[in-house]
Amino acid sequence: MALTTASRPALTAAAPTPPPKRGRRKNYASRRQEGLAGYVFLSPWLIGLMAITAFPMLFSLYLSFTNYDILSSWEFVEWVGFDNYKKIFTGDPIFWKSVRVTLTYGLIAIPLKLAASLGVALLLNRERRGVGLFRSMFYLPSLLGGSVALALVWVAMFNGEGSFNAFLGLFGIEGKPWINDPDWALETLMVLTIWQFGAPMVIFLAGLKQVPSELYEAASVDGASKVRQFFHITLPMLSPVIFFNLVLETINGFQGFTSAFVISNGTGGPVYSTKLYTLHIYDKAFTDFQMGYSSALAWIFLAAIGLITVVFFSTGKFWVHYSDGEN
Amino acid sequence: MHPATPAPADQPAQLHGSLPAGGMNRRHLLRMLAGTAIAVPAAGLLAACGEEEPAADPNAPVNISFFWWGGEARAKLTEEALKLYMSKHPNVTITPTWQAFTGYYDKLATIAAGGNAPDIFQIDDNGLAEYAGRNVTLDLSKYTSSNKIDVSKHPESLTKYGQLGGKQVAIATGENTPAIIYDKTKLGELGVEAPAVGWTYEQIIAWGQGITTKSGGKYWGLMDPSSDYKALWLWLRAQGKEFYDGPKLAFTEGDLVGWFKLWVDARAKGAIPPADVCHEAVTGSVATQLVVTKKAAVSFMWSNQLSEMQKATKNDLAMTAYPGDPKGQWARASTYWAASRTTKSPDVVADIINFLVNDVEAGKILGVDRGLPNNLDVRKAVSDALTDQKMKDTVAFENEITPKFGPAPAPPPKGHSGLRNTLRDIAETVAYGKQTPEAAAKQFFTEATAALA
Numbered sequence: 001m002a003l004t005t006a007s008r009p010a011l012t013a014a015a016p017t018p019p020p021k022r023g024r025r026k027n028y029a030s031r032r033q034e035g036l037a038g039y040v041f042l043s044p045w046l047i048g049l050m051a052i053t054a055f056p057m058l059f060s061l062y063l064s065f066t067n068y069d070i071l072s073s074w075e076f077v078e079w080v081g082f083d084n085y086k087k088i089f090t091g092d093p094i095f096w097k098s099v100r101v102t103l104t105y106g107l108i109a110i111p112l113k114l115a116a117s118l119g120v121a122l123l124l125n126r127e128r129r130g131v132g133l134f135r136s137m138f139y140l141p142s143l144l145g146g147s148v149a150l151a152l153v154w155v156a157m158f159n160g161e162g163s164f165n166a167f168l169g170l171f172g173i174e175g176k177p178w179i180n181d182p183d184w185a186l187e188t189l190m191v192l193t194i195w196q197f198g199a200p201m202v203i204f205l206a207g208l209k210q211v212p213s214e215l216y217e218a219a220s221v222d223g224a225s226k227v228r229q230f231f232h233i234t235l236p237m238l239s240p241v242i243f244f245n246l247v248l249e250t251i252n253g254f255q256g257f258t259s260a261f262v263i264s265n266g267t268g269g270p271v272y273s274t275k276l277y278t279l280h281i282y283d284k285a286f287t288d289f290q291m292g293y294s295s296a297l298a299w300i301f302l303a304a305i306g307l308i309t310v311v312f313f314s315t316g317k318f319w320v321h322y323s324d325g326e327n
Numbered sequence: 328m329h330p331a332t333p334a335p336a337d338q339p340a341q342l343h344g345s346l347p348a349g350g351m352n353r354r355h356l357l358r359m360l361a362g363t364a365i366a367v368p369a370a371g372l373l374a375a376c377g378e379e380e381p382a383a384d385p386n387a388p389v390n391i392s393f394f395w396w397g398g399e400a401r402a403k404l405t406e407e408a409l410k411l412y413m414s415k416h417p418n419v420t421i422t423p424t425w426q427a428f429t430g431y432y433d434k435l436a437t438i439a440a441g442g443n444a445p446d447i448f449q450i451d452d453n454g455l456a457e458y459a460g461r462n463v464t465l466d467l468s469k470y471t472s473s474n475k476i477d478v479s480k481h482p483e484s485l486t487k488y489g490q491l492g493g494k495q496v497a498i499a500t501g502e503n504t505p506a507i508i509y510d511k512t513k514l515g516e517l518g519v520e521a522p523a524v525g526w527t528y529e530q531i532i533a534w535g536q537g538i539t540t541k542s543g544g545k546y547w548g549l550m551d552p553s554s555d556y557k558a559l560w561l562w563l564r565a566q567g568k569e570f571y572d573g574p575k576l577a578f579t580e581g582d583l584v585g586w587f588k589l590w591v592d593a594r595a596k597g598a599i600p601p602a603d604v605c606h607e608a609v610t611g612s613v614a615t616q617l618v619v620t621k622k623a624a625v626s627f628m629w630s631n632q633l634s635e636m637q638k639a640t641k642n643d644l645a646m647t648a649y650p651g652d653p654k655g656q657w658a659r660a661s662t663y664w665a666a667s668r669t670t671k672s673p674d675v676v677a678d679i680i681n682f683l684v685n686d687v688e689a690g691k692i693l694g695v696d697r698g699l700p701n702n703l704d705v706r707k708a709v710s711d712a713l714t715d716q717k718m719k720d721t722v723a724f725e726n727e728i729t730p731k732f733g734p735a736p737a738p739p740p741k742g743h744s745g746l747r748n749t750l751r752d753i754a755e756t757v758a759y760g761k762q763t764p765e766a767a768a769k770q771f772f773t774e775a776t777a778a779l780a
Binding site (some may be wrong): 069070071072073076091092093094159160177180181182265266267268269270271272283286287288289291 | 602606609755770773778
């Protein structure tokens, strides 16, 4: 996927598409027919998009302006204008708590996950015996991804009597009740997120393979150190892939729900320490039965993630280098 | 998921839906015709069944969906009781669905939102007002007043605890009481007396402190119940106060400060474990309770959980009432049977509920799994037939405490299920020392007022 993102501009620039000869000869009606056929072929996807994504999304936008509570019948659903939005910003202390927790989580876990995946990708990029096995092994945790089982394992490892504290005990270090300690629970959750770095790692690996080895050879001849090569060749050449991973991981990261929900038993505790924004949305919808309010929360979330993505794209031109631009 | 009575109109529509988008060849045409030939009479038949009133023809086939939460043991008992009903009423088909408590309410809310609420479902007092208050449940008053659901032999307070706004919105599945469950073996080892009904909170905290001291500090006296709404409720009622007054809170910020302080002091004295130890047991199942994990001598539970908890530990367990005057207690419904307002066969639904709560045979099958049977005759028959010692203990406990009960309050109002979590979260801020009792009580009242409004 990363490769297409990285090389797509190159393709369009390099190959000015020659107009298809057949198409020019065709008359308007038959071209329209062709277009129609295209839509027919697209229709399974298009219908899916409309029915499963677009319609529910727009519907939730509508709900965010109502007092919909899931259970009451439709005649009781009232249009409340911006009340939900007003209440979120002025009368919901948990909202602000969850925003703080989510930002802390995102700002620490996402960069660290990217750094970890890039670091491991660099290590695994060298061709040596058994490297395929290592690549698979490092990818394994992300196959287990958002699984509930993994979160439960985390609970078993990082509670007061967990195996992690037993391990620390071997060195005479007294551990903490990690996931039951409000000052450490979020950090423990972050470690779980970072540990699942397999997906971006594979993309980084593919990106690293694309960096022409001549560049390194030339740099070596010129006497550039490995560190210098990394900063002046690897990073710039990899920047489109980094950008791609950054955008994707940011969106994924902020949407994290399962592990926080399972580890905290659905409470977001202890003391709100793992109350991610997504947990607040869930609570409002399914515990407090305020689906309209919850929809408003979700749309604020969408707007915030959208804004972050726009910021990434607009700053991208300062640090993302597409190879065709340089050649 | 919950195959309700099939909507007859769907049948032909689906077949027409299979009409090929492009041109039609002969094979298509033939297949379609064949399909229609079968479907049309079938649809007519289905329509006939669906439209007819069950009362008009008592033998017309009826499909009932039935949903509850619980473990495998409960599922076995419930399915057996439902089979007994079906054998007596061959025209009724009950489709049971069950799952663990975690996620039960999410699923119930989701299917109810889709307008497909199960015909009969299990619910507890935390969810009752949420559903009844939003008109999801069927009003059963008509059936209780006409004795089609016979409550004449049920304790009155138990029947009342299923009423909201003057309507009988649900029927209790059984009687249940909050109870503290303690580790008898451990108390024997430490040479400590057993707690008893009517102890004050001061008494039990001092007693707990003694256990912690005697055990050397790594085993504590009590679980910290400060985040548990039902403990707070009983503490208030023992003092003649209440939790709710209609849809509002009936206690004051000062009361709550007192409650939080009680447990801050208890922690300072060492009677209850540090907050992180308690946190593991706050929302967990029986398996994570401190009595089971052998970290404390007392857990704050329900009387019907004794048998299940005993299965999770080798030490001998016993139980008694929550501290405070037992007049704070009342006959509580462990869970209820509620019916969907949109059910197609309300009479059959009422008859099934009546069967489950009043039939002696059904009662014997169900046992005390959902609390003591409501019907006192059934209760007697069931208790006589019990073999599980801990279930017998539960019955003995209920019999001992029932005469001491105070009057039943109304079930908690709409908004309660969220409020209970608010108390849990805010009580934890005090337990972890992140907030003073005063600041926490203030936060609770700010959030509660918004939630109940």
